[in-house]
Amino acid sequence: MPVADLLHLSGAPRAALRGLVARDRVAIETVESPRRPASLEMALEPLETVTPTEDQARVIEAIQGSLEARVFAPFLLHGVTGSGKTEIYLRAIEAVVASGRRALYLVPEIGLTPLLARRMRSRFGEVLALLHSGLTEGERYDEWRRIRDGKADVVLGARSAVFAPIPGLGLIVVDEEHDASFKQEEHPRYNGRDLAILRGKLAKTVVILGSATPSMETFLQARRGRYRLLSLPGRIGRAGLPPVELVDMRREFEEVGRETVLSRRLLAGLEERLRRSEQSLVLLNRRGFSTFVLCRTCGEQIQCRHCSIPMTLHLRRRRLNCHYCDDTRPVPAACPACGSEHLHFGGTGTERLEDVLKTALPGARVERLDRDTARGRGSVERLLTRVERGEVDILLGTQMIAKGHDFPNVTLVGVVAADALLGLPDFRAGERAFQLLSQVAGRSGRGDRAGEVIVQAYYADHHAIRYACDHDYVGFAARELTYRRAMNYPPYAALAVLLVKGRVFERAREEAEGIARTLRGLAGRRIQVLGPAPAPFERLRGDYRVQILVKAPNRKDLQAIVADTLQALDRIKLNVQNLVIDIDPMSTL
Ligand code: ADP
Ligand code: ZN
Ligand code: ZN
Helix, strand or coil: CCHHHHHHHHCHHHHHHHHHHHHHHHHHHHCCCCCCCHHHHHHCCCCCCCCCCHHHHHHHHHHHHHHHHCCCEEEEEEECCCCCHHHHHHHHHHHHHHCCCEEEEECCCHHHCHHHHHHHHHHHHHHEEEECCCCCHHHHHHHHHHHHCCCCCEEEECHHHHHCCCCCEEEEEEECCCCHHHEECCCCCEEHHHHHHHHHHHHCCEEEEEECCCCHHHHHHHHCCCCEEEEECCCCCCCCCCCEEEEEHHHHHHHHCCCCCCCHHHHHHHHHHHHCCCEEEEECCCCCCECEEEECCCCCECECCCCCCECEEECCCCEEECCCCCCEEECCCCCCCCCCCCEEEECCCHHHHHHHHHHHCCCCCEEEECCCCCCCCCHHHHHHHHHHCCCCCEEEECHHHHCCCCCCCEEEEEECCHHHHHCCCCCCHHHHHHHHHHHHHCCCCCCCCCCEEEEEECCCCCHHHHHHHCCCHHHHHHHHHHHHHHCCCCCCCEEEEEEEEECCHHHHHHHHHHHHHHHHHHCCCCCEEEEEEEEEEEEECCEEEEEEEEEECCHHHHHHHHHHHHHHHHHCCCCCCCEEEEECCCCCC
């Protein structure tokens, strides 16, 4: 692809959005105002017996004021898990629909929150449009046309729904705004959350970004007064946030005298739940059986043929599998390097944890939720429905079990290998670990009965783990922002990764060096250019990866330097076939 195209496309999602909003503004005059079927009239009546709490009422009032003013008004709704944020979104949506306008409701992954989709459908019926990845091309087109024709008052969808042509848009909700799934990692790269803000600005709407663990970007905007901060500091139920107990696995090893997956404390907690007919969730954020295969004779670790990533053993499928490129191969009987038969299958993934739980707790109804069990249309929904009905005692799984689920009978959440969440050398690793721990902890004790959380870790001293165990988002954010400022990372700097890929490492490195030289030649004092250096994942899908980090004081300066560099490279005809530019990257791996 010529450089000029790259340049053009880097701003494409934003440009597309501008065009869309302009068209919607015209469209609103030709589209009839929303018809309101009888079922919606009923929905607009006061809900569910649910009376807003005092905190909820205060938040609703603030949002209502801006809805009536019909201006761009961005809010950060920071509410602890189980504080009733969903109820706020639904009321805001109802209010905007009642005023004759329409609402867009973005969630990270609809497939993981089937209960929300069901709840929305029962509340809005005919006038709800659903956009998700499970739709066929034809279904998507039909839904799109229905929206464009003004037949849907409420559009619920994942990140790409931010481009839905909604005439008379009055409200955008972004739930779990911190979630990395809002970022599209393929071309064209964009962050649905950021585009939601831009769209709200262009279309003059209210935008609510909601989360229990806001991203550092959004939190800083709120602290600077650019977004209005609304807080729901307490849970709805009387029980409050569940206490979190940290189990130091170093001491557990010392006392038990051998390596264990489940601590005595977590096992006792699970047994107690079984006796009381309550449910438990157990998080382990690594799928597969063994997470690495090592030769005891020569020390070789079996890696993917195409990626610098260790192969995972999937025992049920009897395969080694690369979690990056999905390449699989048979389980070897001997070391591919030296032929030794002494292979060690190490590390624990969800498959092994499932076996450990079933062996330790015979009779317990144990189910696993991860990308391996979630294959096939409707399988996630079926499993989650069974959990909701109480047909599952223990649900274990990867981060999929931590997403917005609301299971009132879950009173214990266990976390296995919390420190594994910190493993990767990326500036957002701490933030991600904090978010995941807080979110999964938030699944415990959401009903009438008090909940409890047990977190196992070897390296238990990391601030992300400590603050998550204290439910202290504000403390974590203060600490994390201090680190980001000191290191000149987002949200204090605008960051771009320029990644050069190539089959031959030397070639990729030389190209990256040429680009870095050009960058440095153009960069003023305010721009920082780091690298080139091999990326932490040095090789993926057969390509070596060498990257340059560019930091600028703001996004405008960053885009300018990137654009200037591309133009300069075009002039000297430097081949940048394999250059990937990621502005505001979610990670630098
Ligand atoms: P969050 O999205 O903040 O995690 P939810 O909106 O899922 O929280 O609310 C948690 C639970 O509390 C849900 O079961 C919800 O139906 C219930 N709930 C919300 N608001 C109220 C209220 N005002 N009175 C009683 N129950 C409520
Ligand atoms: Zn070997
Ligand atoms: Zn691979």
